[in-house]
Amino acid sequence: xxxxxxxxxxxxxxxxxxxxxxxxxxxxxxxxxxxxxxxxxxxxxxxxxxxxxxxxxxxxxxxxxxxxxxxxxxxxxxxxxxxxxxxxxxxxxxxxxxxxxxxxxxxxxxxxxxxxxxxxxxxxxxxxxxxxxxxxxxxxxxxxxxxxxxxxxxxxxxxxxxxxxxxxxxxxxxxxxxxxxxxxxxxxxxxxxxxxxxxxxxxxxxxxxxxxxxxxxxxxxxxxxxxxxxxxxxxxxxxxxxxxxxxxxxxxxxxxxxxxxxxxxxxxxxxxxxxxxxxxxxxxxxxxxxxxxxxxxxxxxxxxxxxxxxxxxxxxxxxxxxxxxxxxxxxxxxxxxxxxxxxxxxxxxxxxxxxxxxxxxxxxxxxxxxxxxxxxxxxxxxxxxxxxxxxxxxxxxxxxxxxxxxxxxx
Amino acid sequence: xxxxxxxxxxxxxxxxxxxxxxxxxxxxxxxxxxxxxxxxxxxxxxxxxxxxxxxxxxxxxxxxxxxxxxxxxxxxxxxxxxxxxxxxxxxxxxxxxxxxxxxxxxxxxxxxx
Numbered sequence: 001x002x003x004x005x006x007x008x009x010x011x012x013x014x015x016x017x018x019x020x021x022x023x024x025x026x027x028x029x030x031x032x033x034x035x036x037x038x039x040x041x042x043x044x045x046x047x048x049x050x051x052x053x054x055x056x057x058x059x060x061x062x063x064x065x066x067x068x069x070x071x072x073x074x075x076x077x078x079x080x081x082x083x084x085x086x087x088x089x090x091x092x093x094x095x096x097x098x099x100x101x102x103x104x105x106x107x108x109x110x111x112x113x114x115x116x117x118x119x120x121x122x123x124x125x126x127x128x129x130x131x132x133x134x135x136x137x138x139x140x141x142x143x144x145x146x147x148x149x150x151x152x153x154x155x156x157x158x159x160x161x162x163x164x165x166x167x168x169x170x171x172x173x174x175x176x177x178x179x180x181x182x183x184x185x186x187x188x189x190x191x192x193x194x195x196x197x198x199x200x201x202x203x204x205x206x207x208x209x210x211x212x213x214x215x216x217x218x219x220x221x222x223x224x225x226x227x228x229x230x231x232x233x234x235x236x237x238x239x240x241x242x243x244x245x246x247x248x249x250x251x252x253x254x255x256x257x258x259x260x261x262x263x264x265x266x267x268x269x270x271x272x273x274x275x276x277x278x279x280x281x282x283x284x285x286x287x288x289x290x291x292x293x294x295x296x297x298x299x300x301x302x303x304x305x306x307x308x309x310x311x312x313x314x315x316x317x318x319x320x321x322x323x324x325x326x327x328x329x330x331x332x333x334x335x336x337x338x339x340x341x342x343x344x345x346x347x348x349x350x351x352x353x354x355x356x357x358x359x360x361x362x363x364x365x366x367x368x369x370x371x372x373x374x375x376x377x378x379x380x381x382x383x384x385x386x387x388x389x390x391x392x393x394x395x396x397x398x399x400x401x402x403x404x405x406x407x408x409x410x
Numbered sequence: 411x412x413x414x415x416x417x418x419x420x421x422x423x424x425x426x427x428x429x430x431x432x433x434x435x436x437x438x439x440x441x442x443x444x445x446x447x448x449x450x451x452x453x454x455x456x457x458x459x460x461x462x463x464x465x466x467x468x469x470x471x472x473x474x475x476x477x478x479x480x481x482x483x484x485x486x487x488x489x490x491x492x493x494x495x496x497x498x499x500x501x502x503x504x505x506x507x508x509x510x511x512x513x514x515x516x517x518x519x520x521x522x523x
């Protein structure tokens with residue numbers, strides 16, 4: 001039976017999640033040097049265009065059509081049989097099938113956009129387009145099927161991933177690490193560590209992400225009831241806790257709390273609560289949020305400089321590290337009292353759930369690492385992934401798009 | 411006393427600064443300017459409308475030095491900013507009439523360093 005309230009909430013949530021992509025564009029765009037800001041905005045926006053089309057043509061079918069081990073196949077290609085009026089009960093019994101489809105489309109869009117942070121300021125636009133399309137098709141779609149699709153083997157194993165900690169954040173975070181490693185460091189990084197060119201943009205982006213994340217997590221309840229309310233409340237609590245704890249860590253370590261730090265912390269908290277949002281209550285959410293900042297802070301300010309890879313905007317350090325913590329914390333704090341359809345975690349007497357979460361994380365890391373590497377190498381062979389040195393120094397706005405963001409005169 | 415004005419590529423600023431420090435030239439003023447030389451800039455396109463000969467961002471350095479520092483300063487800028495490509499920039503050397511340190515009202519060569 002179609003429920004009008006549920007349908008309305010999922011449509012609103014879909015719009016909220018879409019807004020996260022422009023939000024991410026500003027979050028990332030503010031962090032790069034001003035000669036590259038348009039290239040980052042452009043990459044985020046073109047993903048909205050390309051993946052919206054990929055999704056309705058075959059992406060949704062590969063991810064969610066039932067059966068098949070590796071992915072869903074082409075039975076629902078072009079939305080064939082995906083009704084705008086009737087529900088598909090295995091996914092969501094009270095909303096039209098196409099409402100579920102368009103909600104999921106927004107996840108498929110933002111996931112590859114997250115990777116941009118790793119190779120920002122040095123990737124050729126043409127190669128980026130091909131890489132993104134291949135990555136969405138051969139990494140995101142299969143993994144989405146395994147965790148969320150009917151017949152997906154990680155779903156059958158009992159993995160808990162409420163709103164995409166594994167499928168979205170660990171997945172994109174590992175892809176970010178791989179691309180940062182193979183594309184190499186930006187030029188002149190040692191003599192001149194680039195400062196973010198517009199921190200207010202970063203804060204604006206964080207605000208839009210936080211706002212949109214209510215659709216991401218509370219919308220993942222797929223109904224407009226108590227489960228959505230729980231997800232909404234724990235999402236806000238985790239983001240707040242993580243933003244605060246990042247500021248406190250900086251205060252103790254560096255003497256002053258920073259705006260950039262609070263923004264980074266809030267996003268890390270949102271990432272960490274994503275897989276847990278429908279399974280944990282508010283105090284665990286606070287613990288998850290308070291602690292994720294410590295992990296991510298160490299990843300971006302201690303481990304990254306020590307290892308020397310250039311994950312320009314910390315897509316790995318925030319999304320993968322925060323995502324792994326969230327997935328494991330779900331295995332610790334999940335409770336059937338919150339969601340009877342879920343499971344109990346380690347702290348509620350079920351250590352097996354923690355093991356399942358661990359396996360899911362390991363499988364995601366392994367599959368994404370290898371696949372992303374292969375796709376990168378194929379694209380590099382045919383197109384050349386990195387811009388030449390002169391183009392990098394002049395900036396991608398001018399060399400890839402023939403426009404610039406800011407004028408100096410007038 | 412001379413005033414050295416150099417126009418360089420923005421991304422070369424850090425290297426030029428390092429070379430200047432090595433040559434013990436520590437006092438510089440930096441500003442952002444627009445310009446183009448033989449390179450003629452890069453065509454920008456806005457909604458299909460092409461604007462050729464656009465001005466490119468450059469960095470302008472101003473350094474006031476005493477005579478013995480003129481050659482070391484020029485050499486440092488050339489080492490830091492040179493790539494052998496078009497667009498590396500220019501160095502202008504001008505005679506400097508007077509120099510006053512505002513705090514002490516000292517004038518001339520002592521005021522420069």
